[in-house]
Amino acid sequence: MKETPSLIVRYIARRAVPFIQLYALYVLGHGEDGPGGGFQGGVIFAASFVLLALAYGWGRGRASVPEKVADVIAPAGCLLYAGIGFVSLLIGGAFLQYDAFAGPGADQAARKTAHHFGLIGIELGVMLTVTASMVILFFEMARPAEDEAAEEGATFEQAGHIPEGPRAEESLDG
């Protein structure tokens, strides 16, 4: 894996990341009444980190999501999902019965609001887990081998110059 930094790609990637993440949250919020939801939102959110890694190299991308943070967020999302289910069980509803959050004697509108919040809550849990899992999967699969890492560091140092262009012999052979 050769590092080939391009100013244009780096600049645009850096500027695009916040918009991708905002769009992921938009997709998450739409899960109730349209295409979208926690899984899709999570994948889009994770894609923003993949874009960072593609534009800046594996190391800088990994630094944006430290391994420990991703390792904690992945189970935390599951915990949020299951936690909401058990909390609704504790306050007298069924497992994951969101409208129980409104309380026992609540009217129709309050139950509906509670349902909305419960659904958004579990979707958020799904999104956290999916984002962290995707990030972990990508960075583990793309991890440069130990002996390549040193070599890659060397090419990265020299990569400041504009590439010379095609070498005639090589490209005719290939």
Place this chain on the structure above:
Amino acid sequence: MSVAEIISTVLLALGGLVMLAGAVGVVRFPDFYTRLHAAGKADTLGQGLILLGLALPAGLGLVSFKIALIILFIFVLNPTATHALARGAWVIGLQPWARDRAGEQPAEEDA
């Protein structure tokens, strides 16, 4: 037909024509760089025109705002992706097509 509908129809037709030109370019041009040139430019403009044509009849509102955002992002990100592809091909040493060595170039260097 209202004025907005006429303009929208013209924009949609123009966008379709530009996309068609881009598609013909991708099929007919000789190598990776020239095909990228056709696809990158024509798709950016064609999508912009088509989306503009779709936004006009919707009037000012949430729909046209979303379409405006899509146009903005396509106009920024599509050329960036094209640049990254062309640069990647250049860095690994893909030779650009030239008329005087058109015979020597192998035909398998398709995108």
